Amino acid sequence: MAVDVPGLVAVVVFYIVILIIGVWASWKSKKVEKTCAGSKSEVTIIGDRNINVLVGVFTMTATWVGGGYIMGTAEAVYSPTQGLIWAMGPPAYLINFLLGGLFFAKPMRSKRYVTMLDPFQHRYGNMFTATLLLPALVSDILWVACILAALGGTMSIILGLSSALSIVISAAVSITYTFLGGLYSVAYTDIIQLSFIFVSMWLCIPFLALSPAVTDNSPTAHLNQTNSHSWLGELELANAGKWADEMLLLALGGLAYQALYQRILSAASSAQAQVTCFAAAGTVFIMGVPSVIIGAVAATADWNQTAYGLPPPFERGEAGKILPLVLQYLTPTWVSVLGIGSVAAAVMSSMDSVLLSSASMFTQNIYKTTLRKQVCGGVCVCLCVFGSVLSKVTQFLLSLSSFFLQASEQELQWVIRVSLLLVGLAGTGLAFGGDSVFAFWLVSGDLLYCLIFPQLVCVLHLRCANTYGAISGYVAGLLLRLVSGEPSLGIPPLLLYPGWKEENGVITQYFPHRTVSMLSSAICVITVSWLVDLGFCHQLIPHSWDLLGVFEERKEAEVEEVPVPHEEKSSILNTKF
Known part of the structure; x- marks a missing residue:
């Protein structure tokens, strides 16, 4: 042409x-x-x-x-x-x-x-x-x-x-x-x-x-x-x-x-x-x-x-x-x-x-x-360890490490x-390998819908959501989505939902499997977060098992946010002035 x-x-x-x-x-x-x-x-x-x-x-x-x-x-x-x-x-x-x-x-x-x-x-x-x-x-x-x-x-x-x-x-x-x-x-x-x-x-x-x-x-x-x-x-x-x-x-x-x-x-x-x-x-x-x-x-x-x-x-x-x-x-x-x-x-x-x-x-x-x-x-720690041998330069290396830990604005621009x-x-x-625009269009939003959308709803609108629930929801949503397969990418399904059909050797899921993955992810976030919160707050689970430090951080945050009573504020002010 x-x-x-x-x-x-x-x-x-x-x-x-x-x-x-x-x-x-x-x-x-x-x-x-x-x-x-x-x-x-x-x-x-x-x-x-x-x-x-x-x-x-x-x-x-x-x-x-x-x-x-x-x-x-x-x-x-x-x-x-x-x-x-x-x-x-x-x-x-x-x-x-x-x-x-x-x-x-x-x-x-x-x-x-x-x-x-x-x-x-x-x-x-x-x-x-x-x-x-x-x-x-x-x-x-x-x-x-x-x-x-x-x-x-x-x-x-x-x-x-x-x-x-x-x-x-x-x-x-x-x-x-x-x-x-x-x-x-x-x-x-x-x-x-x-x-x-x-x-x-x-x-x-x-x-x-x-x-x-x-x-x-x-x-x-x-x-x-x-x-x-x-x-x-x-x-x-x-x-x-x-x-x-x-x-x-x-x-x-x-x-x-x-x-x-x-x-x-x-x-x-x-x-x-x-x-x-x-x-x-x-x-x-x-x-x-x-x-x-x-x-x-x-x-x-x-x-x-x-x-x-x-x-x-x-x-x-x-x-x-x-x-x-x-x-x-x-x-x-x-x-x-x-x-x-x-x-x-x-x-x-x-x-x-x-x-x-x-x-x-x-x-x-x-x-x-x-x-x-x-x-x-990690690099700066190594420098400081080496510098400890040479005590005169240790202080300089420590200040150098704090400098390196901060990314400059110019550096972030280039990143x-x-x-x-x-x-x-x-x-x-x-x-170069795309045939159907419509298929690419759907798949591009697939993972966001199944994984990130339920997480975003929970983190913005549910106070009970915590890291344990988020990880559980992520894993559940990802596994369910992967086992459902994706014909557009040539991934065969391992889990067949009701109503599936096979045409020309390709299995298509007619059940709303993406929505099942999304809802399962959201339910896992909410349920696991609530159960873990219940277990730690009522001491049903030892605090030593809080491997991610979720409840230790929450406890520190609550201590920082405890409001000072009005009478105590007054006495503090009077003492200062």
């Missing part, structure tokens, strides 16, 4: 504009760093809590409206085995932001956390927090792979450009401006990207309606030789469990994304963070409507009247590329170029957020508080940059 030179030039111009805006935002970030009261790393991670509502709504919406959202929704509506009822993105994300504003924005923002892992670190300590980073990191890498695979497929169809080359170029642009400016670059480029997505996607709709191959878009317009299904889809009772599982995965799993809390924590106040969530709920739903229309058009179009011909995309195994196929064969060339621009914008608006979220959690919660102190601390570079490279490499 020949390369579409005018289209390629248009996309290159778009990339250059985005890169210029990202560089400008990085310059703005540097100015804020010079005048801010907080640390430079917080400017990079949460914009010094100075992102206004309008910018916050744009960047939050743009993060969720990625290549997976746009192409996955169109794929679900078009697919004969799914249909509109399985296009869960728009309603699920609407629910996600509403719940986020109601139950998560205020407790997170009011305590001035920097990342989603901060509440875990404050209550459970560093080691358990490090284990939570692993599923979050895997999820982010899969999300990057999902959105880059969406872009690669789109560019290869519309521009005739190599899918691998498209992925590499897009990843390089996104990594570059995020590397330079942190959240400021992400937020301000998101404004341009989301605006372009909205205009270009809606502009495609009239041309689709006027296409000769599309004579009727009604749900019953399928009685022709190229289509044999209604784009509304059907939900049979046997599939209800699978549908509910995937809907809850998208609606609740999104509440465990660091990208969400990065926007919440960058707001100037708790009230502003809640308003941002509520406003984003409406905008993200509206942004999904064009994809639904494109999927419906593809399901009712007569492909035999187009240059694509027969058999239709689904029978060729190209349902995951239905959006670029519709733009390529059912709209004028210049409109399809705008469509590729919208997908590119969606990819970069999500990818930059994902890169920054993973880098932020690793730097703030692992490197700064745990990794660096342990490594440098963030290196981290986001590594996550970007990992996701880019995985994107």
